[in-house]
Amino acid sequence: MAVQTFEHTVTEGDTAAVLGSGDLAVLATPRLINWLERAAYAVAKASCPAGQTSVGTLVKVEHLKASPVGAVVTCTCSKPISDGRRLIFHVKAVDDAGEQVAVGEMHRRLVDPQRFMTRFVEAAEAAAAPATPAE
Numbered sequence: 001m002a003v004q005t006f007e008h009t010v011t012e013g014d015t016a017a018v019l020g021s022g023d024l025a026v027l028a029t030p031r032l033i034n035w036l037e038r039a040a041y042a043v044a045k046a047s048c049p050a051g052q053t054s055v056g057t058l059v060k061v062e063h064l065k066a067s068p069v070g071a072v073v074t075c076t077c078s079k080p081i082s083d084g085r086r087l088i089f090h091v092k093a094v095d096d097a098g099e100q101v102a103v104g105e106m107h108r109r110l111v112d113p114q115r116f117m118t119r120f121v122e123a124a125e126a127a128a129a130p131a132t133p134a135e
């Protein structure tokens with residue numbers, strides 16, 4: 001899968017003031033990271049082997065420029081560099097003035113969804129099971 005690009009317009013609900021990551025009405029860093037991670041997930045999904053999925057394991061993002069409400073932010077994710085089961089993506093965001101808003105790196109791991117979730121199901125079942133009476 002080649003590079004993927006996603007365009008977002010900053011709304012009031014995307015701001016640091018609303019999301020609680022700051023006081024000001026500018027694009028919140030966690031929202032920007034979410035947009036970049038969604039782009040990486042989309043690229044990973046498109047090249048994922050059958051029966052596997054990917055989970056995010058590392059996020060490294062430099063937020064370089066503030067974006068006010070109404071700004072259009074374009075998030076781009078490269079195709080991954082693969083290191084066995086680890087996928088490494090380069091991500092960036094630019095605004096409608098063509099200036100860099102963010103650059104970074106995202107890592108994801110290919111996992112078997114059944115195996116990944118089984119331990120939680122087993123733990124929930126063990127917690128729900130009636131206690132064995134002591135002898």
Ligand SMILES: CC(C)(COP(=O)(O)OP(=O)(O)OC[C@H]1O[C@@H](n2cnc3c(N)ncnc32)[C@H](O)[C@@H]1OP(=O)(O)O)[C@@H](O)C(=O)NCCC(=O)NCCS
Pocket residue numbers: 054055056057109110111112113115116117119
């Ligand atoms: C991805 C991750 C499993 C890799 O860690 P790791 O150190 O290589 O994993 P471990 O070898 O210690 O395995 C721990 C457990 O993870 C699960 N796991 C590991 N590799 C797996 C794989 N390829 N497929 C499915 N589950 C896997 C298993 O449940 C394993 O326990 P088990 O060996 O008893 O079955 C771990 O870093 C992780 O879960 N990170 C959080 C990812 C996340 O939740 N992201 C947000 C959602 S996208």
